[in-house]
Amino acid sequence: MSLRIVVTVKYVPDATGDRHFAEDLTVDRDDVDGLLSELDEYAVEQALQIADEADDAEITVLTVGPEDAKDALRKALSMGADKAIHVEDDDLHGTDAIGTSLVLAKAIEKAGYDLVISGMASTDGTMGVLPALVAERLGVPQVTLLSEVSVADGVVKGRRDGDTASEQLEASLPAVVSVTDQSGEARYPSFKGIMAAKKKPVQSWDLEDLEIEADEVGLDGSWTTVDSATERPARTAGTIVKDEGEGGKQLAEFLVGQKFI
Amino acid sequence: MAEVLVYVDHVDGAVRKPTLELLTLARRIGDPVAVALGAGAANTAATLAEHGAVKVLTDEAAEYADYLVVPKVDALQAAVEAVSAAGSLAAVLVPSSAEAKEIAARLALRIGSGVITDAVDVEADDKGPVATQSVFAASYSTKTRVSKGTPVITVKPNSAPVEAAPAAGTVEALSVTFSAQATGTKVTGRTPRESTGRPELTEAAIVVSGGRGVNGSENFSIIEALADSLGAAVGASRAAVDAGWYPHTNQVGQTGKSVSPQLYIANGISGAIQHRAGMQTSKTIVAVNKDAEAPIFDLVDYGVVGDLFEVVPQLTEEIKTRKG
Numbered sequence: 283m284s285l286r287i288v289v290t291v292k293y294v295p296d297a298t299g300d301r302h303f304a305e306d307l308t309v310d311r312d313d314v315d316g317l318l319s320e321l322d323e324y325a326v327e328q329a330l331q332i333a334d335e336a337d338d339a340e341i342t343v344l345t346v347g348p349e350d351a352k353d354a355l356r357k358a359l360s361m362g363a364d365k366a367i368h369v370e371d372d373d374l375h376g377t378d379a380i381g382t383s384l385v386l387a388k389a390i391e392k393a394g395y396d397l398v399i400s401g402m403a404s405t406d407g408t409m410g411v412l413p414a415l416v417a418e419r420l421g422v423p424q425v426t427l428l429s430e431v432s433v434a435d436g437v438v439k440g441r442r443d444g445d446t447a448s449e450q451l452e453a454s455l456p457a458v459v460s461v462t463d464q465s466g467e468a469r470y471p472s473f474k475g476i477m478a479a480k481k482k483p484v485q486s487w488d489l490e491d492l493e494i495e496a497d498e499v500g501l502d503g504s505w506t507t508v509d510s511a512t513e514r515p516a517r518t519a520g521t522i523v524k525d526e527g528e529g530g531k532q533l534a535e536f537l538v539g540q541k542f543i
Numbered sequence: 544m545a546e547v548l549v550y551v552d553h554v555d556g557a558v559r560k561p562t563l564e565l566l567t568l569a570r571r572i573g574d575p576v577a578v579a580l581g582a583g584a585a586n587t588a589a590t591l592a593e594h595g596a597v598k599v600l601t602d603e604a605a606e607y608a609d610y611l612v613v614p615k616v617d618a619l620q621a622a623v624e625a626v627s628a629a630g631s632l633a634a635v636l637v638p639s640s641a642e643a644k645e646i647a648a649r650l651a652l653r654i655g656s657g658v659i660t661d662a663v664d665v666e667a668d669d670k671g672p673v674a675t676q677s678v679f680a681a682s683y684s685t686k687t688r689v690s691k692g693t694p695v696i697t698v699k700p701n702s703a704p705v706e707a708a709p710a711a712g713t714v715e716a717l718s719v720t721f722s723a724q725a726t727g728t729k730v731t732g733r734t735p736r737e738s739t740g741r742p743e744l745t746e747a748a749i750v751v752s753g754g755r756g757v758n759g760s761e762n763f764s765i766i767e768a769l770a771d772s773l774g775a776a777v778g779a780s781r782a783a784v785d786a787g788w789y790p791h792t793n794q795v796g797q798t799g800k801s802v803s804p805q806l807y808i809a810n811g812i813s814g815a816i817q818h819r820a821g822m823q824t825s826k827t828i829v830a831v832n833k834d835a836e837a838p839i840f841d842l843v844d845y846g847v848v849g850d851l852f853e854v855v856p857q858l859t860e861e862i863k864t865r866k867g
Contacts (some may be wrong), residue, residue, distance in 0.1 A: 297680065297797070297816050297817070297820070298816055301679045301682070302679070302683070303683065307685075321798065378657070379648065379658065380648075380651065380652055380657065380658065383652070402798070405797060406679070408661070408678075408797070409644070409648075409660045409661070410641065410644055410645075410660075411644055411645060411647070411648035411658070411660060413645075414612065414644075414645035414648050414649050415648050415649065415652055417649075418616075418648075418649040418652050418653070418724075419652070421723075421724060422724075422727065423611075423724070423727030423728040424611065424612055424613070424645070424727070424728060425611070425728050426611075426612075426645065427641055429791075439731075442611075443791070443792065444640075444641065444642060445640050445641070445642075445736075445743070445745075446554055446735060446736055447733045447734060447735045447736055448733070448734045448736065449611075449730050449732065449733050449734075450730065450731045450732035450733070451611055451728055451729065451730060451731065452728070452729045452731050453727055453728040453729065454727075457727075457728075462798070463798040464791050504657070504690070505651075505655075505656065505657030505658075505689060505690060505691040505692065506657040506658070506659055506687055506688065506689050506690060507687065507688050507689075507690045508685050508686070508687050509673065509685075509686040509687065509688060510685065510686045511678075511683050511684070511685045512683065512684050512685075513682065513683055514677075514681060514682055514683060514684055517828070517841070517842050517843075517844075520828075520840075520842075520843040520844040520845050520846060521844070521845050521846070522835075522840055522843070522845075522846040522847075522848060523845075523846070523847055523848070524835070524847075524848045524849065525847050525848060525849025525850065525853060525854050527853075528857075529831070529847040529849045529853070529854040529857065530847075530853070530854045530855065530856070530857025530858035530859075530860070530861055531857060531858075531861050532847065533829065533831070533845065533847050533854065533858050534858050534861035534862055534865065536829070536844075536845040537806075537829070537862070538865065540806075540827055540844075542749065542773070542805070542806050542827075543773075543862055543865055543866065
């Protein structure tokens with residue numbers, strides 16, 4: 283039987299651009315270029331490698347986001363994923379992590395899956411908790427933050443490098459996996475891949491398709507409220523000296539003045 | 544007074560510093576009740592009591608070490624239910640380690656509460672605790688509240704001082720019934736990280752980092768020497784880690800650790816957004832770089848334009864001399 287892999291990806295504002303907040307304190311996605319979150323490329327890459335090892339596998343990339351989010355799907359398809367699902371609905375605007383996990387879980391169930399693969403975090407929200415939330419919702423094992431991952435005989439194994447120890451993990455499929463940027467360099471789409479991606483199917487679902495009520499998501503359905511967002515004042519210009527042979531000593535002098543020595 | 548649950552991050556009973564910082568924040572909101580799980584949990588009580596825990600709920604079941612994350616979610620949920628039944632629960636505070644964030648998120652979903660991650664401050668307010676977060680590579684600061692359920696908030700290291708505030712710290716056994724999902728992901732092996740004898744990167748008061756300019760793993764010895772003269776942790780930029788010069792566990796930046804020390808010394812690091820995301824909230828920033836145009840100099844309190852192979856050893860010598 284075919285191994286059904288769903289890769290969740292996010293379309294994020296470019297981190298090298300000028301990111302800010304809109305008036306309703308949601309992330310402004312209009313005034314800044316977006317792209318497939320870099321950390322999700324590692325998830326797509328591992329999905330492709332796992333699919334290569336399996337006799338028969340199919341990779342679906344899934345995203346939740348506005349119209350432009352299709353660009354993220356297109357990139358993943360051009361890397362080699364087979365098909366894509368775009369969940370888009372005006373009522374999703376302002377959805378928090380808990381709400382997003384509901385949408386993802388419903389879409390993953392509707393798509394059908396044996397293995398869900400996600401990146402370690404998005405490069406904009408950076409919470410890093412969605413894979414755990416999706417696993418909780420689906421009621422399947424969470425095998426997250428893997429720097430190494432393999433799948434064989436219905437079992438996923440991997441290495442999780444934590445703060446105090448490196449752990450070897452193992453779980454039966456179906457399962458939710460997330461991979462770190464240590465899991466292996468993501469491939470660049472080939473010209474052939476980019477051309478082929480244009481013909482691959484992209485399905486669009488809205489909240490009704492997923493049987494989710496509008497008040498379960500969006501700003502109103504959010505279980506957290508942002509009261510304010512303040513631009514951090516630019517750091518005041520510091521002292522910069524050119525080393526003329528005494529640079530280390532001058533620096534030591536500064537550290538003494540600041541009572542670090 | 545309402546109670547605040549504090550999830551204890553410990554290694555075989557040795558409480559890690561961020562948990563003590565959480566106790567400082569918890570005392571602003573209510574009476575801290577600590578939850579310590581796994582081998583050595585009961586040994587955490589004395590330290591926790593010293594820093595304000597009125598109660599320490601413990602369970603030393605083997606499941607916490609043998610399976611990933613979920614048993615700890617089950618335990619924290621049991622603690623939430625026990626405390627809520629006996630009185631009122633104002634919040635659940637959890638350290639912002641990778642694992643603890645996952646625990647916090649799953650707990651929040653289960654108890655129908657909103658979750659806030661990576662707070663750098665938590666204050667009491669009429670409408671419940673308000674968390675400050677630093678977002679978009681620290682270019683913005685947001686104030687966020689949980690609007691549904693009991694606030695679950697994870698807090699980054701170095702967000703509050705450690706304060707002595709002796710309290711009873713009464714140890715109570717926590718009764719936990721594990722869920723069907725608890726044994727889903729088996730931990731089949733565990734290799735503790737080798738201790739370098741230096742402070743943990745995210746917890747250190749001073750961090751000394753090296754980047755592309757260090758130009759080779761063998762040269763990291765001069766970064767380590769400077770770190771040791773200051774009792775600091777050693778960090779590395781993504782460029783240095785990707786080149787294989789220093790372990791990924793020491794990476795500072797978007798995909799590595801986020802640090803907020805009193806003093807950050809960047810050596811041979813240009814200061815790309817990727818790196819800034821992980822260190823921009825440091826109190827004092829110092830840089831040594833050959834390139835006067837490097838973006839890192841926009842952030843610094845003090846910068847030296849020069850060859851790090853000249854400047855850093857001279858600095859290390861000077862520090863050693865002054866410290867005698």
